[in-house]
Amino acid sequence: MENLVEVKNLKKNYGSKEAVKGISFNIKENEILGLLGPNGSGKTTTIGMMLGLLKPSNGEILIDGKKIEENRIETLQKINFISPYIELPKKLTVRQNLIVYCRLYNVLDIKSRIEYLVEKLRLEDLLNRVTGELSSGQKNRASLAKALINNPTVLFLDEPTASLDPEIGDFVRSFLENYKKEKKISILLASHNMSEVTRLCKTVLMMKDGIIIDKGHPEELIKKHGRKNLEEVFLKLSRSSNELY
Amino acid sequence: MNFIRIYGLFLRHFYLITRSFPRILDLIYWPSIQITLWGFISNFFASHSTYYNNAVGVILTCAILYDFLFRTSIGFNMLFLEEIWSRNFTNLFIAPIKIGEIIISLVLTALIRALIGLIPAILLTSPLFGISLLDLGVHLFLLFLSLYIFGITLGIFVSAGLLRFGPSFENIAWSTMFLLAPFGCIYYPVEILPEFFQKIAYSLPLVYIFEEARSILIDQTVNYENIINAFYFNGIYLLIAISLFYYSFGQARKKGTLINIGE
Numbered sequence: 444m445e446n447l448v449e450v451k452n453l454k455k456n457y458g459s460k461e462a463v464k465g466i467s468f469n470i471k472e473n474e475i476l477g478l479l480g481p482n483g484s485g486k487t488t489t490i491g492m493m494l495g496l497l498k499p500s501n502g503e504i505l506i507d508g509k510k511i512e513e514n515r516i517e518t519l520q521k522i523n524f525i526s527p528y529i530e531l532p533k534k535l536t537v538r539q540n541l542i543v544y545c546r547l548y549n550v551l552d553i554k555s556r557i558e559y560l561v562e563k564l565r566l567e568d569l570l571n572r573v574t575g576e577l578s579s580g581q582k583n584r585a586s587l588a589k590a591l592i593n594n595p596t597v598l599f600l601d602e603p604t605a606s607l608d609p610e611i612g613d614f615v616r617s618f619l620e621n622y623k624k625e626k627k628i629s630i631l632l633a634s635h636n637m638s639e640v641t642r643l644c645k646t647v648l649m650m651k652d653g654i655i656i657d658k659g660h661p662e663e664l665i666k667k668h669g670r671k672n673l674e675e676v677f678l679k680l681s682r683s684s685n686e687l688y
Numbered sequence: 689m690n691f692i693r694i695y696g697l698f699l700r701h702f703y704l705i706t707r708s709f710p711r712i713l714d715l716i717y718w719p720s721i722q723i724t725l726w727g728f729i730s731n732f733f734a735s736h737s738t739y740y741n742n743a744v745g746v747i748l749t750c751a752i753l754y755d756f757l758f759r760t761s762i763g764f765n766m767l768f769l770e771e772i773w774s775r776n777f778t779n780l781f782i783a784p785i786k787i788g789e790i791i792i793s794l795v796l797t798a799l800i801r802a803l804i805g806l807i808p809a810i811l812l813t814s815p816l817f818g819i820s821l822l823d824l825g826v827h828l829f830l831l832f833l834s835l836y837i838f839g840i841t842l843g844i845f846v847s848a849g850l851l852r853f854g855p856s857f858e859n860i861a862w863s864t865m866f867l868l869a870p871f872g873c874i875y876y877p878v879e880i881l882p883e884f885f886q887k888i889a890y891s892l893p894l895v896y897i898f899e900e901a902r903s904i905l906i907d908q909t910v911n912y913e914n915i916i917n918a919f920y921f922n923g924i925y926l927l928i929a930i931s932l933f934y935y936s937f938g939q940a941r942k943k944g945t946l947i948n949i950g951e
Contacts, residue, residue, distance in 0.1 A: 457944060491947045494782045498941040519784035529778040532700060532770075539703045546696025547783040573707075589779070 447629040453502035464653040480650030525590040526601035533575025548593035580611035637674040697793035719809035726751035745819035763798035764843025844929035852936040893921040
């Protein structure tokens with residue numbers, strides 16, 4: 444399988460502070476890559492650079508073989524993002540929001556794209572409701588529909604199930620697994636939910652203080668560090684000095 | 689330029705306006721109050737001032753023109769602030785929309801917002817005060833166009849500040865027009881200002897626009913030099929504002945403001 448995302452020696456400095464210190468990794472087609480790390484480890488900065496919101500101080504990011512810094516608009520057409528920290532305009536209905544984003548992403552057959560996402564994400568009853576009046580779980584599904592509106596080849600998920608109840612959280616995880624299989628997309632998942640990461644990811648990157656301190660399959664990491672689960676591995680690595688494993 | 693994307697961003701704000709009656713009312717309310725207030729002041733001055741006694745509608749016309757400028761500029765800022773307030777900022781900036789397309793879309797939407805407020809106010813002036821803006825003749829269009837360009841220019845300047853410094857720049861967004869109003873010589877001739885202030889005033893397009901409005905209404909003469917000067921300064925400031933917006937976007941990407949604003 445080919446790499447849909449290539450990150451090479453990526454660095455980001457804010458003045459004298461180094462937020463990301465030359466990290467490299469790839470995401471293959473039809474792969475979910477987990478990005479773990481304590482707060483302030485550089486995850487958000489890394490995702491910000493991959494979304495074109497931040498300019499790297501050094502290094503490069505290639506999406507589907509194209510450098511994002513040189514082909515920003517073309518690359519943004521192929522990716523999308525969901526995070527509980529950003530929202531869709533609250534005063535618009537879900538349908539209006541989806542129409543707006545169809546236009547912004549130049550979706551040609553708006554009606555069928557919305558119908559497809561409505562069916563997949565069980566949005567039938569929510570379409571004509573004002574987005575700001577939805578529950579957290581309903582808003583999450585609406586945001587997920589927006590994140591898939593352009594049929595992205597690479598999807599960035601920042602804590603996609605935070606603040607969701609277990610039933611809806613499970614629905615979202617199952618949906619993502621199935622959607623990835625169906626569309627063969629690449630997903631970068633940043634999450635603090637270790638069972639979610641264990642379930643969804645074949646490869647996990649552990650970040651701390653702007654560097655990748657370890658990586659591997661969740662089960663391999665658990666075995667390698669002699670712990671019972673990924674959460675314990677996370678705690679061990681978070682509390683250790685920045686030793687590379 | 690992709691007009692579908694421009695239309696998409698326009699649609700986002702169009703939906704917002706048309707979904708809410710209080711929002712439409714708010715757009716109409718303030719210009720109407722402003723025009724009514726200045727209409728009565730204008731009537732008073734017309735009967736008690738030798739300068740204005742031959743032109744009942746001078747103050748009111750200038751009030752309408754200034755309000756159009758104010759609404760255009762604030763309208764542009766509001767559209768930008770709306771994205772910050774609704775936490776939609778990140779969604780917008782990760783969409784494949786060019787900076788130029790964002791500017792064009794907001795420029796068009798700001799015009800519609802300004803017209804929604806202003807048209808009812810203009811319609812009020814005729815039955816209430818017997819004054820018609822059409823007295824300015826075909827030059828009215830040039831004056832409005834000039835004010836529109838300057839209003840948009842100020843909006844772009846402020847939005848560039850919002851991009852670079854984040855929501856902390858919001859207060860500046862509200863105060864820009866009040867800072868420039870004294871130098872615009874909206875209700876009085878430029879000669880009233882102290883000499884140093886006159887120099888500042890002559891470096892802004894506003895003074896030429898309002899001098900021209902008074903020239904047409906009071907002296908019934910059209911001074912094309914004023915109109916040309918207004919467009920000349922507008923062109924310079926608009927170019928600077930657009931360049932600054934692009935620069936601020938680059939700086940925001942460098943310093944991380946886009947992420948901080950978005951969350």
